[in-house]
Amino acid sequence: GIxxxxxxxxxxxxxxxxxxxxxxxxxxxxxxQWFHQNPWGQLINLFYIPSGTKQNGRLSATTVATERxxxxxxxxxxxxxxxxxxxxxxxxxxxxxxGTGTQLKVEL
Amino acid sequence: DAGVxxxxxxxxxxxxxxxxxxxxxxxxHDTVSWYQQALGQxxxxxxxxxxxxxxxxxxxxxxxxxxxxxxxxxxxxxNALLLGDSALYLCASRGQGRRTEAFFGQGTRLTVx
Numbered sequence: 001g002i003x004x005x006x007x008x009x010x011x012x013x014x015x016x017x018x019x020x021x022x023x024x025x026x027x028x029x030x031x032x033q034w035f036h037q038n039p040w041g042q043l044i045n046l047f048y049i050p051s052g053t054k055q056n057g058r059l060s061a062t063t064v065a066t067e068r069x070x071x072x073x074x075x076x077x078x079x080x081x082x083x084x085x086x087x088x089x090x091x092x093x094x095x096x097x098x099g100t101g102t103q104l105k106v107e108l
Numbered sequence: 109d110a111g112v113x114x115x116x117x118x119x120x121x122x123x124x125x126x127x128x129x130x131x132x133x134x135x136x137h138d139t140v141s142w143y144q145q146a147l148g149q150x151x152x153x154x155x156x157x158x159x160x161x162x163x164x165x166x167x168x169x170x171x172x173x174x175x176x177x178x179x180x181x182x183x184x185x186x187n188a189l190l191l192g193d194s195a196l197y198l199c200a201s202r203g204q205g206r207r208t209e210a211f212f213g214q215g216t217r218l219t220v221x
Contacts, residue, residue: 043151050207094139095166
């Protein structure tokens with residue numbers, strides 16, 4: 001099956017800093033989504049981005065499907081951005097395969 | 109528009125017991141999937157239901173079974189609970205087609221003692 005790797009595994013930022021999270025996947029995909037998991041476990045949809053670039057406020061994402069990677073950019077980080085960020089992809093079927101996540105902590 | 113809803117939010121069971129978790133999909137969605145998330149790991153796919161049938165299954169034993177009802181809601185049943193079944197169970201729904209976005213419920217945190 002498809003393998004998904006995320007980097008870095010852990011990230012500590014000062015409030016206001018920018019960051020880039022990376023997701024590499026091992027095969028062609030039909031879908032790619034970025035999620036933010038809050039401390040209560042809720043997976044919050046950030047982007048549905050099988051290809052191209054999207055922006056939503058301080059967040060943006062780019063997927064280069066031909067090179068099998070996606071990037072999530074967080075600008076002017078805030079303490080509320082803390083949590084785990086997951087990249088998840090689907091290949092031939094509809095099941096989502098998740099990466100191991102990036103644990104982000106934003107400090108004052 | 110209600111999103112994906114799951115019940116209960118927390119549950120404590122004894123080893124060997126059986127448990128049923130419930131999920132109502134987002135309005136307009138007809139496909140429901142279940143995931144297990146152990147502490148510190150990413151969610152792992154259990155199975156997917158569409159048109160009341162199991163369509164795809166992950167690497168989970170037969171103790172894990174499910175059902176989808178005509179209103180698209182779904183249940184996840186786990187028999188003969190083991191301590192290792194303690195996890196966050198997440199339900200996701202999506203519309204038809206391969207290129208559709210999945211949305212998740214808030215999860216059910218199951219503790220087996």
